[in-house]
Amino acid sequence: xxxxxxxxxxxxxxxxxxFGKQVVIDHLxxxxxxxxxxxxxxxxxxxxxxxxxxxxxLIQRRSGEIEVMGAPIxxxxxxxxxxxxxxxxxxxxxxxLFSSLxxxxxxxxxLRENLVLSQTLMDEIAIAKLEMVGLLPEDGDKFPAQxxxxxxKRVALARALALDPAIVFLDEPTSGLDPIAAGDFDALIKTLxxxxxxxxxxxxxxxxxLNTVCDRVAALADGKIVAIGPMRELLQSEHPWVRAYFxxxxxxxxxxxxx
Ligand SMILES: Nc1ncnc2c1ncn2[C@@H]1O[C@H](COP(=O)(O)OP(=O)(O)OP(=O)(O)O)[C@@H](O)[C@H]1O
Numbered sequence: 211x212x213x214x215x216x217x218x219x220x221x222x223x224x225x226x227x228x229f230g231k232q233v234v235i236d237h238l239x240x241x242x243x244x245x246x247x248x249x250x251x252x253x254x255x256x257x258x259x260x261x262x263x264x265x266x267x268l269i270q271r272r273s274g275e276i277e278v279m280g281a282p283i284x285x286x287x288x289x290x291x292x293x294x295x296x297x298x299x300x301x302x303x304x305x306x307l308f309s310s311l312x313x314x315x316x317x318x319x320x321l322r323e324n325l326v327l328s329q330t331l332m333d334e335i336a337i338a339k340l341e342m343v344g345l346l347p348e349d350g351d352k353f354p355a356q357x358x359x360x361x362x363k364r365v366a367l368a369r370a371l372a373l374d375p376a377i378v379f380l381d382e383p384t385s386g387l388d389p390i391a392a393g394d395f396d397a398l399i400k401t402l403x404x405x406x407x408x409x410x411x412x413x414x415x416x417x418x419x420l421n422t423v424c425d426r427v428a429a430l431a432d433g434k435i436v437a438i439g440p441m442r443e444l445l446q447s448e449h450p451w452v453r454a455y456f457x458x459x460x461x462x463x464x465x466x467x468x469x
Contacts, residue, residue, distance in 0.1 A: 217243055217244050218241050218242065218243060218244060218277075218280075219242050219243065219244045219245075219246075219278070219279055219376065219377050219409035220240070220241070220242035220265060220276075220277070220278055220377070220409075220411065221240075221241050221242075221275075221276070221277040222238060222239055222240040222241075222261075222265065222274065222275070222276050223239050223274055223275045223276075224237050224238075224239060224273065224274040224275065225237070225238045225239070225261075225264065225271055225273070225274030225275075225276065226238075226271060226272040226273045226274055227257070227260055227261070227264050227269060227270075227271045227272060228272055233433060234257040234260045234433060235257050235260060235261055235264065235271075235433050236432065236433030236434055237274070237433070237434065238261065238274075238430075238433060238434050238435055239435065240428060240435050240438070242377075242409060242411055243409070243425075243426075244376075244409055245403070245407050245408070245409055246409060246410070246425040246426060247399065247400070247403055247409075247410040247412060247423055247424050247425050247426075248409075248410065248411055248412065248424065248425065248426050248427070248428060249412050249413075249414055249419065249420045249423075249424035249426070249427040249428070250262075250411065250412065250413045250414070250427075250428050250430060251414065251415065251420065251427060251428070251429050251430070251455060252429065252430030252431060253430075253431065253451070256430055256431065256433075257430060257433060258381075258413045258430055259303070259381060259413065261430065262379050262381060262411065262413060264276070265278065265283065265379075265411075266278075266283075266298060266300065266379060267283050267284065278297055278298065278377070279297050279376055279377070281297075297375055297376055297377060298375045298376070298377040298378065298379060299320075299369070299370030299371055299372065299373065299375040299377075299378045299379070300370055300378070300379045300381075301363070301366045301367055301370045301378065301379070301380045301381065301383055302366070302381055303381040303382050303385070306366065307354040307362060307365060307366060307369070308354070309353065309354050309355060310353075311353075311354075312350060312351055312352065312353055313340070313345075313349055313350045313351070313352050313353070313354070313357070313365050313368075314333070314336045314350035314351065316354070316365060316369050317335075317336045317339050317340070317350070317365065317368050317369045317372055318332045318333075318335070318336055318372070319369065319372075320369060320372040320373050321335060321372055321373070324373060325373075335372065336350055336368075337350065339368040339369075339371055339372060340365075340368055342368065342371060342402070343364040343365070343367050343368045343371070343398060344364060344394075344398060345361065345364055345365070345368070349361070349365075358391075359386050359387055359391065360387055360391035360394065360395065363383055363384075363387065363395055364395070364398070367380075367383070367398070371402070371406075375408075376407075376408070376409060377408070377409040377410070377411060378402075378408055378409075378410050378411070379411045379412075380399070380410060380411070380412040380413065380414075381413045382413055382414055382415065382416075383395060383399070383412065383414065383419075384396065384414065384416045384419055385414075385415070385416070389418070392416060392418065392419070393418065393422075396418070396419050396422055396423045397423075399412070399423055400422075400423045412424065417456075420441055421441050424441065425440070426438060426439055426440055427439070427440070427441055427444045429444065429447070429449070429451070429452045429455070431449065431451040431452070432451075436449045436451065436452060437449050437452045444456060445457075
């Protein structure tokens with residue numbers, strides 16, 4: 211692979227990932243530009259989560275190359291791969307907070323795992339991250355069971371931001387939220403992109419998110435990226451799956467962003 215141009219946060223080339231006889235990702239290539247919000251859509255079970263987990267080294271690939279912020283990601287789940295973890299933060303599909311830890315302790319978890327910091331500094335960082343995601347310092351004392359769905363997503367995002375990553379991976383961040391909370395969360399993502407210069411890789415089925423916050427949308431079908439570009443371009447795509455996805459009955463309410 212050529213020297214990575216600095217404008218790419220993630221480069222994937224000719225990636226193949228499978229389980230037994232099943233090939234999930236089939237010679238897929240994808241560039242994610244630094245500082246963009248990229249939305250990834252695809253059929254349920256089509257491999258979106260597998261792609262995301264392979265990029266961050268949690269799933270072993272069969273072949274292909276992956277670079278994150280210009281550095282290659284190892285082909286095996288080794289410690290070298292793990293040590294790259296400070297480059298990114300992850301918000302998993304279910305939020306996945308530790309139920310026995312307070313919000314503050316959840317946010318501090320990646321700090322404890324990766325750094326040696328005083329408790330005072332960690333408390334200050336936790337307050338700063340809570341503020342960043344629109345929560346109050348006193349929310350830090352709560353346990354996950356005491357949070358609403360929207361708050362849970364915000365805490366999970368605060369934890370993903372704990373190590374000041376360059377990239378955040380979000381797996382269906384607005385699923386389970388009402389449209390107002392989902393819209394608020396989208397606005398938060400956009401603000402963080404602008405203020406922190408974050409690159410956001412977002413798996414989502416949320417048409418409103420795709421339309422309002424994503425700079426580009428990539429469509430995954432048959433294990434490959436079959437279309438990529440701003441939403442208005444995706445809406446023009448002739449690919450059968452992309453057409454069915456964006457022009458099906460459930461998508462008819464979609465209002466394209468003005469170009
Ligand atoms: N660890 C694993 N072992 C075996 N098969 C797996 C594993 N992880 C994922 N798969 C399979 O890979 C395929 C893609 O799954 P994946 O979770 O990436 O889909 P997805 O596009 O994220 O779907 P959804 O939108 O429903 O979340 C599925 O057939 C799934 O069963």
